[in-house]
Amino acid sequence: MKISNALKLGAAVAALGVALASTANADTWRYAFEEAMDEVQGKFAQKFKEExxxxxxxxxxxxxFGTLGESADIMEQAQAGILQFVDQSPGFTGALIPEAQVFFVPYLLPQDQEKLQSFFRESKAINELFPPLYADQGLELLTMFPEGEVCMTTQEPVHSPADLDEVKFRVMTNPLLVKSYEAFGATPTPLPTGEIYGALQTGIIQGQENPRFYLESMKMYEVTDVITCIGHNNFTTAVMANKDFYDGLADGDKEVVQNAIDVAFDYILDYQxxxxxxxxxxxxxxxxxxxxNILSDEERQPFKDAAGQVEEAFIEMTGDTGQKILDQMKADLEATN
Structure with missing residues (x-):
């Protein structure tokens, strides 16, 4: 572990004011997430806590968000056992679990809410193929859920990929998302979440993407002039537990955790x-x-055409495992029709 990471973990321990011994037997469980209390991840966490x-x-x-650092910080803390639970988007987990980037293949997920919810409830890819990959990183995958349609904000209108030419566009620190916006014609610029507003305000970047609710709650409209929805994605997130902690729970406590996850999952699908x-x-x-601007099917087609490059890049990054997951997701999605 690098010294800087060690210092972050040490600071987190101090902030939490707890010892790291026997977290499996602790009666206070710690849960960090990437959004504010009144946003989607926060609402899910509160329902989980209630149950x-x-x-x-x-x-x-x-x-x-922000209590214990950026997304990378809370993931380190979850893996180290400082946190028992963490909610993090595959957009950030993608560097750790490359196959999770499949959720950023453009136009893979449906826009229809009924089909989308059926997929997240029943997907074999989510329920069977992903858990071992998370387990390899010391994480127990508890659930994944959608947070809403992703839209772009820019200073100028966007009606085609040509309108993104030379636009410095913020993306998560996710290799496949970089490929996506390269394919869309922009100049992708990875930045942590906490730096987006200031970077837009100062002109370091001219665009970014986020779910609709996040554009409102984080007031991104204050530092942008145009919102464009091209129908390319629905923001996905994953709730995980530290695996050593989870494996050490009594069967009754595991049942409590899973039942709470199920209740929060049903609640958040309706909410979002x-x-x-x-x-x-x-x-x-x-x-x-x-x-x-909500682009028409005709305007979206060039973006859809570019999605093929991104799918190919995903397979190059992840090999046979990624291909298996992508194929299974397509089969799962077909089964929802």
Missing amino acids: VEANSDHTIQLFP AELDEASFDKIKEAKPEIEI
């Missing part, structure tokens, strides 16, 4: 499905002059 505490003697301590339109309504109210 665990209602059905056991355990308590859940929640740590929203209602967010998209409400979020845009709030943005329009706050900034009436904002330009919001």
